[in-house]
Amino acid sequence: MSLVSLVDHVTNKKRFQTIQDYISFCKGYLRFIEAGLQAKIVSQNENHYQFYQYQGYGYYNITRPISTSLMYEMDSFDTAAVEFLQALEQLKDRQLPDDRLRQVIVCTIYTIQQSIGAALDALPSGKSNQARKVNGDLFERLIRLIISALNVECVAGTVQVPIKDDSGKVLFNTSYQHDLLISEEDELKIIGSVKTSSKDRIDKIFVDKFLYSKLTNTALPHK
Structure with a gap:
């Protein structure tokens, strides 16, 4: 796929409905960077980080930093994707994968998400x-x-949280939007937050936990 095709594909979130959709896009992106970049720029201070620079049809933009210690190349990703799905099957059967599979x-x-970013x-x-x-x-959807x-x-x-007066009477409900709501037999067990960056948002996670626990008088885990 060309960079133009990749960008057109990734900006349509409807195309990412299954894990395999993510894997397929990642393979296409990894194929592209094999020969389609203007340059790979190595970080001077941290040599295991690289930046990809696109050619003219990518406005000569430079990407976010990519960790070469975590980012697969095209050939190794083909094998890793198969092993990744196998590891998920093990986890589904409540078997703990070994350190290598982890x-x-x-x-x-990392490779899937960085290819998107x-x-x-x-x-x-x-x-x-x-x-x-x-x-x-797309990252939130991938984790879900x-x-x-x-x-x-x-x-x-959204989770509906009751607001009560001093007598315990419910005055109204307020809605809390969450990235992850994990349940067991329809009972909410964990509220999760999934972010690609903590900038300007990390405090909200703790505020949400405090308010939710205070208003519902529960210790429901927030992750």
Whole structure:
């Protein structure tokens, strides 16, 4: 696929409905960077980080930093993707993968997500907000798909929290939007937050936990 095709594909979130959709896009991106870049720029201070620079049809943009210690190349990703799916099957059967497979899980998720983020970095500068939004939404969806693949109830949505007066009477409900709602037999067990960056948002996670626990008088875990 060309960079233009990759960017067109990744900006349509409807195309990412299964884990295999993510894997297929990642393979296409890894094939592209084999020969389609203007340059790979090595970080002077941390040599295991690289930046990809696109050619003219990518506005000569430079991507986010890519960790070569975590990012698979095209040939190794083909094998890793198969092992990644096998590891998910083990986890679904409540078997703990060995250390090597655990590293495969980490690197595969990293490679998939960075391929999405780096492709979005080819958008013109005026669309940077769109790129951040799409990147974040697709990462949240990927994590939900992975958790759901383990036969764990996992969705995004809102939680209704009752607001009571001093007598305990419910005055109204307020809605809390969450990235991950993990349940067991329809009972909410964990509220999760999934972010690609903690900048300007890390405090919200703790505020949400405090308010939710205070208002519902529960110690429901927030992750």
